[in-house]
Amino acid sequence: xxxxxxxxxxxxxxxxxxxxxxxxxxxxxxxxxxxxxxxxxxxxxxxxxxxxxxxxxxxxxxxxxxxxxxxxxxxxxxxxxxxxxxxxxxxxxxxxxxxxxxxxxxxxxxxxxxxxxxxxxxxxxxxxxxxxxxxxxxxxxxxxxxxxxxxxxxxxxxxxxxxxxxxxxxxxxxxxxxxxxxxxxxxxxxxxxxxxxxxxxxxxxxxxxxxxxxxxxxxxxxxxxxxxxxxxxxxxxxxxxxxxxxxxxxxxxxxxxxxxxxxxxxxxxxxxxxxxxxxxxxxxxxxxxxxxxxxxxxxxxxxxxxxxxxxxxxxxxxxxxxxxxxxxxxxxxxxxxxxxxxxxxxxxxxxxxxxxxxxxxxxxxxxxxxxxxxxxxxxxxxxxxxxxxxxxxxxxxxxxxxxx
Numbered sequence: 001x002x003x004x005x006x007x008x009x010x011x012x013x014x015x016x017x018x019x020x021x022x023x024x025x026x027x028x029x030x031x032x033x034x035x036x037x038x039x040x041x042x043x044x045x046x047x048x049x050x051x052x053x054x055x056x057x058x059x060x061x062x063x064x065x066x067x068x069x070x071x072x073x074x075x076x077x078x079x080x081x082x083x084x085x086x087x088x089x090x091x092x093x094x095x096x097x098x099x100x101x102x103x104x105x106x107x108x109x110x111x112x113x114x115x116x117x118x119x120x121x122x123x124x125x126x127x128x129x130x131x132x133x134x135x136x137x138x139x140x141x142x143x144x145x146x147x148x149x150x151x152x153x154x155x156x157x158x159x160x161x162x163x164x165x166x167x168x169x170x171x172x173x174x175x176x177x178x179x180x181x182x183x184x185x186x187x188x189x190x191x192x193x194x195x196x197x198x199x200x201x202x203x204x205x206x207x208x209x210x211x212x213x214x215x216x217x218x219x220x221x222x223x224x225x226x227x228x229x230x231x232x233x234x235x236x237x238x239x240x241x242x243x244x245x246x247x248x249x250x251x252x253x254x255x256x257x258x259x260x261x262x263x264x265x266x267x268x269x270x271x272x273x274x275x276x277x278x279x280x281x282x283x284x285x286x287x288x289x290x291x292x293x294x295x296x297x298x299x300x301x302x303x304x305x306x307x308x309x310x311x312x313x314x315x316x317x318x319x320x321x322x323x324x325x326x327x328x329x330x331x332x333x334x335x336x337x338x339x340x341x342x343x344x345x346x347x348x349x350x351x352x353x354x355x356x357x358x359x360x361x362x363x364x365x366x367x368x369x370x371x372x373x374x375x376x377x378x379x380x381x382x383x384x385x386x387x388x389x390x391x392x393x394x395x396x397x398x399x400x401x402x403x404x
């Protein structure tokens with residue numbers, strides 16, 4: 001049966017109140033009614049197996065180029081970024097780029113940045129400790145930390161961290177259609193500014209290589225093939241866009257969830273090596289990329305439903321992470337639960353699996369381990385302010401108090 005002939009429940013994806021408990025309730029209700037839901041831009045896939053099939057299929061692709069066409073983005077820096085972004089590149093060109101850059105994003109490669117992460121955490125904690133443990137966690141900790149990490153990873157001056165955060169936050173919004181419609185000129189300007197900054201840094205690293213990502217990408221080689229400056233610049237932009245406000249949001253949600261479950265923080269404080277499990281549980285329970293878009297290139301049949309070419313599908317990592325066949329007690333947040341066999345969908349799947357997943361995990365692990373060692377408890381001192389689940393599912397404000 002054609003997907004367009006199905007009588008599907010409707011997800012009001014653009015509802016600004018789609019957040020927090022209401023978001024959880026809406027998604028659970030939809031999944032109880034069907035494995036698909038109808039949205040304003042396409043069809044939502046609420047089943048884990050079907051979702052992975054869409055993400056791994058060669059008959060689908062990330063709709064970045066489709067978005068460019070819809071918004072008549074035909075030239076300029078944003079068009080260049082969209083066309084050259086690795087997430088929009090497929091086939092042999094994609095395989096070539098991944099072969100060249102994958103060694104720079106292994107778990108071992110991410111580990112070399114952990115000492116610097118610990119230094120940043122120590123410095124940020126001093127201000128929190130000086131205030132008796134009370135802070136607005138997003139501004140005091142979650143916002144500056146990823147920016148400092150990314151600046152270090154790129155071999156950029158740490159004073160550039162605020163600019164990197166600003167660029168990441170705005171460029172990321174190209175994937176949020178309402179924001180793109182209203183703020184396209186601003187996003188264009190941020191891309192142009194980043195290109196100028198990154199171009200100068202790449203030239204400097206060619207002259208004076210260091211122990212940083214840009215130097216590693218410049219030196220990357222396979223069978224005599226190397227990255228061009230343009231390819232290097234856009235890969236660095238990809239890491240920036242995917243590694244700042246995303247990590248900020250995921251760390252904020254992790255601390256929020258732990259504050260709401262004091263027994264979980266107590267377990268983490270007693271054994272900080274549980275930080276890895278705590279990160280995985282936060283990624284599973286509250287993914288900050290709840291939906292991943294794909295556009296169907298040629299007709300595909302999934303679970304006896306026909307999806308014609310041109311169909312836009314939104315794969316729900318939120319529901320996929322709660323597949324009862326893969327996860328026991330899927331709606332319970334528990335960092336001690338044996339979930340090692342469950343593969344989370346937060347970083348996607350298939351050839352476009354998140355390039356910086358290992359770096360993000362290392363960053364989050366170090367943060368939770370540090371906080372657990374330095375605080376015996378954490379409590380909310382106000383109501384968290386959450387953004388809507390469209391785009392990056394972020395946290396605007398998280399007032400907390402850490403007990404030493």
